[in-house]
Structures are given as structure tokens and as C-alpha cells.
Amino acid sequence: MDTAYTFRNAAGVLLVLAGLCTAPSGRAGERTSINETRALAASGKLAINNMAGSIVVRGWDRNEVAITGTLGADVEKLDISGDANNLSVVVRYPSRVHGNVDDTELELRVPARTQLAIDAVSADVRVSDTSGNIDARSVSGDVLLTVGSGEIKASTVSGDLTVRAPAYKTSLNSVSGDLSASGVRGSLDADTVSGDLSLDGGSFSAVKLQSVSGDLNLKLGLDDGGTLSAETLSGDIGLHLPKMPDAKLTMKTFSGDLHNGFAPQQDDDAHSLSATLGSGKGQIALHSFSGDIQIGSDSR
Amino acid sequence: MNRDTREQHEADEAPIAGLRDLDFSAQPSRDLWPGIATRLAPRRRRLGANGWMSLAAAACVVAIVGLAVVPAPPSGDAAPHAQLAGIDQAFAAPDLRVVAGSRALVKANLQLSRNSEAQIRRALEQDPDSSSLRHLLLTTESRSDQLHHMLLAQAT
Numbered sequence: 001m002d003t004a005y006t007f008r009n010a011a012g013v014l015l016v017l018a019g020l021c022t023a024p025s026g027r028a029g030e031r032t033s034i035n036e037t038r039a040l041a042a043s044g045k046l047a048i049n050n051m052a053g054s055i056v057v058r059g060w061d062r063n064e065v066a067i068t069g070t071l072g073a074d075v076e077k078l079d080i081s082g083d084a085n086n087l088s089v090v091v092r093y094p095s096r097v098h099g100n101v102d103d104t105e106l107e108l109r110v111p112a113r114t115q116l117a118i119d120a121v122s123a124d125v126r127v128s129d130t131s132g133n134i135d136a137r138s139v140s141g142d143v144l145l146t147v148g149s150g151e152i153k154a155s156t157v158s159g160d161l162t163v164r165a166p167a168y169k170t171s172l173n174s175v176s177g178d179l180s181a182s183g184v185r186g187s188l189d190a191d192t193v194s195g196d197l198s199l200d201g202g203s204f205s206a207v208k209l210q211s212v213s214g215d216l217n218l219k220l221g222l223d224d225g226g227t228l229s230a231e232t233l234s235g236d237i238g239l240h241l242p243k244m245p246d247a248k249l250t251m252k253t254f255s256g257d258l259h260n261g262f263a264p265q266q267d268d269d270a271h272s273l274s275a276t277l278g279s280g281k282g283q284i285a286l287h288s289f290s291g292d293i294q295i296g297s298d299s300r
Numbered sequence: 301m302n303r304d305t306r307e308q309h310e311a312d313e314a315p316i317a318g319l320r321d322l323d324f325s326a327q328p329s330r331d332l333w334p335g336i337a338t339r340l341a342p343r344r345r346r347l348g349a350n351g352w353m354s355l356a357a358a359a360c361v362v363a364i365v366g367l368a369v370v371p372a373p374p375s376g377d378a379a380p381h382a383q384l385a386g387i388d389q390a391f392a393a394p395d396l397r398v399v400a401g402s403r404a405l406v407k408a409n410l411q412l413s414r415n416s417e418a419q420i421r422r423a424l425e426q427d428p429d430s431s432s433l434r435h436l437l438l439t440t441e442s443r444s445d446q447l448h449h450m451l452l453a454q455a456t
Contacts, residue, residue, distance in 0.1 A: 101399060193440060254423070
């Protein structure tokens with residue numbers, strides 16, 4: 001251990017005494033290993049902020065957070081603050097650092113029911129084996145959530161966003177990244193500008209989907225009386241249901257094609273279609289300006 | 301231009317240096333909105349590196365003009381996340397200055413979103429009674445605003 005490292009630890013002790021908790025920081029030009037542990041309540045809240053590199057979070061059955069990985073060479077410090085109910089882990093850079101920072105790889109083990117707030121710019125985010133609510137945001141990094149969470153809110157600008165969860169309340173959005181959700185149910189609200197959206201889930205009480213030019217590929221079931229609306233400008237909409245739904249169906253496209261697999265007899269030139277399927281209790285509205293719309297039975 | 305602004309400007313410009321000679325004032329030689337009755341021609345596909353760089357170049361022009369007329373937000377912490385106290389606090393805008401090219405990428409996506417708004421408006425001219433197009437326009441405008449604010453948060 002060199003003098004500089006000892007000094008930083010001494011400074012860290014002083015910060016702890018002052019009521020702050022600061023982990024050892026990286027030295028210029030040298031990556032630093034992380035090995036930190038903090039107590040966190042079983043249903044505690046954890047905020048994680050890492051701009052570049054990766055954030056990997058896995059749940060476990062301990063009431064503590066273990067942080068490992070590697071700090072980028074130009075990181076000022078790994079700032080760990082808060083208490084056992086509300087903890088924050090932030091990778092901080094000196095104010096003079098602009099552009100092209102070294103990646104920081106963060107790996108965290110957290111109590112399985114931790115409520116997570118994750119923020120990244122180019123860092124990829126991966127969360128697994130947790131069941132607390134998640135709010136995750138990235139700019140260009142990909143986000144992959146393989147969790148048991150009930151509520152999920154996630155967004156990217158250009159990164160792809162993948163959710164595999166039995167969430168009952170889900171909100172997803174991206175500008176140019178693709179969205180993929182499987183296993184979700186209850187209510188889902190998702191929108192993209194140019195990204196494709198792939199959905200395999202249900203049963204849903206309310207689904208609202210929008211995309212300007214991305215395609216919507218949907219395999220889902222609806223609750224009794226459930227509602228689904230999907231709107232695009234030029235993206236295609238494909239809806240596959242396990243059986244004929246009990247819903248009022250409207251399909252409309254200005255210049256695309258319509259195909260209703262539940263009523264094969266239809267006018268090939270029609271750009272608007274309304275039908276009552278089954279009891280008609282629910283509602284399905286599929287609208288596109290120039291995309292094709294197709295609805296049919298799922299072969300799964 | 302102060303030092304930080306100059307550094308940020310240089311960082312944003314670096315990835316697209318090869319496109320500086322493009323003439324952005326050139327007008328299309330033909331109507332780019334043909335055949336609306338049959339199809340909207342431009343379909344979304346993931347842009348390759350060249351596509352992003354082209355969008356970024358165009359976005360930079362738009363952003364420079366935009367930032368010249370939009371007042372900068374009140375000066376505050378240079379790193380908004382430094383104020384992050386806990387999960388209950390709303391996310392601050394991400395610090396785009398730290399990661400090279402991230403501002404250019406957000407600008408390119410803002411341009412993409414603005415272009416999409418324009419497409420929706422043109423579609424509304426063809427189908428003015430479409431409530432779904434109006435919903436889509438509102439959502440897309442909201443997304444553009446978010447990206448715009450993301451850029452402004454670091455425009456100090």
C-alpha cells in the first residue's frame with residue numbers, strides 16, 4: 001500500500017467521522033478494484049448512478065449491499081451515502097473531466113426486495129433475481145431486467161430495453177432503441193419513436209402502445225373487459241391472441257392493409273374495420289396511418 | 301466561448317469531423333413527400349454509424365441555432381447527480397458531458413423525434429380527423445421535449 005493510498009483511506013476515515021461515507025477513489029491513470037459492503041433493509045431503497053461501463057445488480061437473501069467491480073482510471077470517487085433504508089451509490093468524476101471517461105464496472109449484490117433506481121448514460125444495465133420495484137434509465141446503454149418486480153419503469157434514448165418479469169404495472173419508452181417485454185401483465189404503457197416493440201405477455205387489463213415508425217409485434221391475452229390500444233404512423237401492427245377475445249375491435253389504416261384473422265371474409269380494399277368479437281366486453285383499437293395491421297390467433 | 305463550452309463543443313464535434321464539409325443549406329431537388337396515399341416511404345430501421353453521424357451533423361446545426369435563441373437554465377451544480385440524495389428524489393438529467401459522443405447522440409435522436417413530429421403533422425393533413433395521430437403527436441412532442449431538456453441541462 002503506497003502513501004497516496006494510505007492518505008486516501010485516512011481521508012475516508014475523516015469523512016466517515018464527519019458523517020459521510022466515501023469509498024477509496026481511483027488514481028489518475030489507474031483502475032481501482034471495488035470491495036464495499038453496506039447494510040440495507042430487506043425492502044430498502046437503492047439508487048445507483050454510473051455513467052459509463054456497466055451496472056450489474058443481482059438479488060440475494062442478505063440485508064446488505066455488496067459492491068464489487070472496477071473503478072475507471074479517471075473516477076474521482078465512488079460515493080456511497082445514505083443509511084440502511086435509503087442508500088445511494090454514485091460514481092463521481094472530477095468536474096474537469098469531459099468526454100471519453102474510462103469505463104467503471106459496478107457489480108452489486110442487493111437484498112432481493114430492494115427498490116432500485118438506476119441511472120446510466122452509456123453504461124449497460126443488467127438486473128436479475130430481484131423483486132422490488134425498478135426505475136431504470138439509460139441514454140445509449142442497453143437495459144436488461146430479468147426480475148420478479150411488480151412495478152417497472154424504464155427508459156432509454158437509443159439503447160435496447162428488455163424486460164422479463166411478471167410485473168403488473170409497466171412503463172417503457174425509448175426513442176430509437178427496441179423494446180421487448182415478456183411475462184408482463186396487468187397494465188402496460190410503452191412507446192417508441194423508431195424502435196420496434198415486441199411483447200409476449202398477459203393477461204392484461206390495460207395496454208397502451210405507441211410507435212411512430214417501429215413495428216409492434218404483440219402476443220398477449222386480455223382480461224375480461226380488458227383494453228388494448230396500439231397506434232403507429234408507419235409501423236406495422238401484428239396482434240396475436242391465444243383465442244378470440246371478448247372485445248369490440250376497431251382497426252383503421254389510412255394507406256396500409258388490414259387483416260382480421262378472426263373474420264376471414266373481408267373486403268380487401270377496406271381501410272377501416274369494426275367488429276364485435278365474443279361478448280364484446282373489452283376493447284381493442286389498432287390504428288396506423290400507413291402501416292399494415294394484422295390480428296389473429298396465436299399458434300403457441 | 302468559455303473553456304468548458306469550448307471543450308464540450310470540441311467533444312461533440314470530434315466524431316463528425318469528417319462531415320464538416322457537407323453543405324447543409326442544400327435543398328432537396330424534388331418533393332420528398334410523394335405517394336402519401338400509398339405508403340409513408342421512410343420506415344424505421346436501426347441506423348448504422350454513418351446514419352447516426354449524419355443525423356448528428358444535422359442535429360448539431362439545429363442545436364446551435366436552438367441554443368442561441370433559448371435562454372440557458374439557471375446555473376447550478378455542474379453535475380446534477382451530485383445532488384442525488386436518494387431514490388425518492390426525481391432523477392436529475394444525466395450528465396452527458398462525461399461520455400464522449402453522448403450529446404451528439406441525444407441531438408441526433410432529438411432530430412429523429414422532430415422529424416417524426418413533422419411526418420405525423422403531414423399525415424394529419426391527409427387524415428385530419430385521426431385522434432390516434434393526435435395522440436401520437438402529443439407523445440412524440442413530449443419525447444422531443446425531454447431530449448431537449450436533457451441537452452439544455454448541460455448547456456451552461
